[in-house]
Every structure is written in structure tokens, then in C-alpha cells.
Amino acid sequence: MSIVTPEWVKNAVFYQIFPDRFARSSRLEHPRGISFKPWGSPPHEQGFQGGDLLGIVDKLDYLQELGVTALYLNPIFASAANHRYHTFDYLQVDPLLGGNAALRELLDSCHGRGMRVVLDGVLNHASRGFWPFHHILENCGNSPYLDWFTIKGWPLRPYCDVCDRHRHPLNYEAWWNLPALPKLNTRNPGVRDYLMHVARYWVEFGIDGWRLDVPMEIDDDSFWQEFRRVVKGANPEAYIVGEIWEEAQRWLQGDQFDATMNYIFSWAAMSYCGGHTLRPGYHHEHLRLQRLDAPAFAGTIDHMHGLYDWAINHVQLNLLDSHDMARALWIMGDDKRALRLCVLLQMTMPGAPCIYYGDEIGLSSGGDPDCRAAFPWHREDTWDRELLAFYRRATALRQCHAALRTGDFRRLYAEGHVYAFGRTLGCEEVLAIFNAGDGPATVQLDLAGLQATAWAQAWPEATRRTVNADNGRLRVHVPGREALVLVGQR
Numbered sequence: 001m002s003i004v005t006p007e008w009v010k011n012a013v014f015y016q017i018f019p020d021r022f023a024r025s026s027r028l029e030h031p032r033g034i035s036f037k038p039w040g041s042p043p044h045e046q047g048f049q050g051g052d053l054l055g056i057v058d059k060l061d062y063l064q065e066l067g068v069t070a071l072y073l074n075p076i077f078a079s080a081a082n083h084r085y086h087t088f089d090y091l092q093v094d095p096l097l098g099g100n101a102a103l104r105e106l107l108d109s110c111h112g113r114g115m116r117v118v119l120d121g122v123l124n125h126a127s128r129g130f131w132p133f134h135h136i137l138e139n140c141g142n143s144p145y146l147d148w149f150t151i152k153g154w155p156l157r158p159y160c161d162v163c164d165r166h167r168h169p170l171n172y173e174a175w176w177n178l179p180a181l182p183k184l185n186t187r188n189p190g191v192r193d194y195l196m197h198v199a200r201y202w203v204e205f206g207i208d209g210w211r212l213d214v215p216m217e218i219d220d221d222s223f224w225q226e227f228r229r230v231v232k233g234a235n236p237e238a239y240i241v242g243e244i245w246e247e248a249q250r251w252l253q254g255d256q257f258d259a260t261m262n263y264i265f266s267w268a269a270m271s272y273c274g275g276h277t278l279r280p281g282y283h284h285e286h287l288r289l290q291r292l293d294a295p296a297f298a299g300t301i302d303h304m305h306g307l308y309d310w311a312i313n314h315v316q317l318n319l320l321d322s323h324d325m326a327r328a329l330w331i332m333g334d335d336k337r338a339l340r341l342c343v344l345l346q347m348t349m350p351g352a353p354c355i356y357y358g359d360e361i362g363l364s365s366g367g368d369p370d371c372r373a374a375f376p377w378h379r380e381d382t383w384d385r386e387l388l389a390f391y392r393r394a395t396a397l398r399q400c401h402a403a404l405r406t407g408d409f410r411r412l413y414a415e416g417h418v419y420a421f422g423r424t425l426g427c428e429e430v431l432a433i434f435n436a437g438d439g440p441a442t443v444q445l446d447l448a449g450l451q452a453t454a455w456a457q458a459w460p461e462a463t464r465r466t467v468n469a470d471n472g473r474l475r476v477h478v479p480g481r482e483a484l485v486l487v488g489q490r
Helices: 053-058 060-066 099-112 131-142 189-205 221-234 263-273 294-306 336-348 385-400
Strands: 014-017 070-073 077-079 087-093 116-121 209-212 239-242 317-319 352-356 408-415 418-425 428-435 441-446 454-459 466-468 473-478 482-489
Touching (some): 014 317, 053 060, 053 099, 087 099, 087 189, 099 116, 116 189, 189 221, 221 239, 263 336, 294 408, 294 418, 336 385, 336 428, 408 441, 418 441
Parallel strands (some): 014 070, 014 352, 070 116, 116 209, 317 352
Antiparallel strands (some): 077 087, 454 466
């Protein structure tokens, strides 16, 4: 099978937004009597702080200046949870976010700027408030929707999380046995039809793809193959990216997903760039955080790339962190030098880089709920302006060189703490050399197969110079905790 993936993703820089906590717009008029928690309230208080889709529209200038070309939004459909993974209605944007009209404005505004929007699809489970489940609560065994879920006994106990679970165990299938999240019976043809309708409806509405929540828990290749046919039938360039934390060959054969959230890249990059500052005691079951030298990091990257076709590797969502884990800066002991190296890896390696909202201004915190804090628009004095400028330059570097987006990839060096690779696209050749060690390093690169005889320094910009190759070998000096990006000249 020939694997085809969306071309636009190969050139994209994504920005992940947790809608309730990104930006609140004064343009959105809520019904009288509604009140939100104050913006910037401690996230462990839960509740709603009032971020909305028009707030994102209002911040598009900021996002474009950052170099962002695509948005990935956490769930936006009607829900009683601030994260909105508890879906009430898959065909209505939550009124607190501005409803369907606000999504229309966001899509039109983004598309007018050449930006894309990917939504979070939660198809494995719904919520207690989802209308078919509520129908069962009201009608018990008389509901026609009984087989939309897996019911094990009566009466249903949808709030048994507050009662004695030993005497009153949960009697329907739910995600992680959480009563608030009844699992959908995707074997039921009506459920499948409904979910496929949802998938097609929003692509036809204008979204540019789906990020799929825990898709491996719908353990049915035919479901995802049908999902792909439906989505690609509505828009062949729509992006389908699954939340798979581990190796994902099963889903990346060209007949299901285009890509996954590349958490392998996440933990490998942090382990190499921030290995000696990793926060002691932090553990995440899916992140194999450990100190990696350059050879170990190179081996991990080579293995990662070897898992999939290159059409897949070019559209993998290369993130450092997300709403489901501690922020990368916090994980690496608040070492901003390590974060900067990780960001440069994102911007120079194959795959679409994804920035988690606020990382670019230095937000640092542990995992959920702390990683879901409000963006401090009201406290610009707390922003790390130098880090923000760094992000802007790093995204511009990627956009300036097509080879960094869609070029081929070859490892050139991996010894001690120094890792180097080359990217080539047509006549453009780019070298990236990383030194994760504290001390400077001088290395000699074998450039066999590359045509350039001189190499102009594109990063760092402040010390631009040209280095000449000698008989196919290039000697470069890399300061500690820094990276060089060189562009070939002929």
C-alpha cells in the first residue's frame, strides 16, 4: 500500500490549546447570571475560568508572530467538565466557548491567515449527560438505546463514585471504571453510524483534522479504517493523529491514522537535552525518562524513524509536553538551556513540531491539573521575553529552510554529548549539531554524499560565519549546551 499523508502537516508548526485556560474574549456575551472563577485561579481548584474560542481569535496575531501555522484544540463540544472530555453533545460546541458560531469565526479567521485547526475527538467514551445514556437513566431497560452501552445490571449507579464501591460496584462499562465516562459500544452499528456522522460533519464544517483520544481502546481496525475513509472522503488533506504513547505500527500502515502524538520523541529529547537536570522523583508510566548520551539518543531516534514509512515520519506530531503530563521545563528541573535545545530539535528534525500553550513564555509546572493553568495575559511581567524571542527565531529557522521540514535525514555524528544530523532537499543541505554537555566540543563530521564545500551558520544568528569543508570533512566547534545549524553553499 502506498502511504499518503497530508502535505500541509509537513510544513506546519502546531500550537496546542486547552480552551478554558487560554484566553477569554470580551466579545463573547454570556447569559446573565453566569460567573467564572477569576482568571489565573489555581488550577487545582478545578471549575471554569472562561476561556473561549473568540479568545483564541483575539490572539491570532500573537500566535502568528510566534510562527504557529496550525492549532490543536483540546475538546470543545458541550460538556460539564472544564477539559470537556466528558461529552454531552458531539454536534454542538459548548456554549461557554461560544457555540458553533464561535467555531465558525475561528475557522474562518484561521483559514484567512493560512492557518489550520485540528479538533480533539473523544469517541471511546461519552458522559453521564450524553443524551442516549440519559435516556437509559430515565427509561432503564425500556430505552431503545440500551445497546449503545454495555449494561451489566440494574439499577444503574452513575454516581457510585461517591458511595461504597465494594457494596455497590459499577454496573456498566466505563473508561477506567469512572462512572462519569460510560464507554460507547462501538460494535453497535447505530453507534458507529453516529460517530462516523460526527467525524464527517465537522470536517465538512471546515476543521482540518482530528486528534483522537485513547484510540487504542477502540480495539477494532475496521472501525478506524472506516473512520479514515469517512474523513478522507470529506477532505483528502484532513489530518488524523492518534494519542498513542508507545510504538504504533498497527495504526500507521496507511489505512488508519496519518500519525501519532510522538511521545517517543518527547522523552528522548528531554532525556538527551536535560538528562542531568531531570527532576528527581518525577515519573510518568509512558515516559522513559533517563539520562541519555549522544549514542543512546541517536539509537533511540534511529529506532523511532525505523518504525514507520517516511511519509509517516514527516507528519508525526513532535511534542515536548501536553495537558496529560508535567510541562517540559519543569521536568528538566527548570533548566531553560535544556528546553531551548529540545525546541531546536523539534524545529530541525522530521515531523511537525507542537508547542504546548505557555511553554514559550516559560510556564513550568507539574502534571494535571497544574499543567492546565490559565495563560497569564494579565501578568505579562511574568513572561520570559528572551525565551519567547527564542521560540520565534526557532520557528522562523524551520520556515526558512524547506530541508528542515521535508528533507531527508541522515545521522552524521553521535559521540559523547554531541549529536549531529543532515537534512537534504534538492540542492538545499542543512547540518544540525547539538552539544548537550556542559563543556565545549570540537568535532569532525564526515560529509560523504553531501555536495556543499562551504557551510554558512544559520544558528545562532548573532555569530554568523562560514566554515569550509576539507576533503569532505568539516571541523566545527560547538559551545556547551548549544547547537549549530549550518546551511550548505556550493
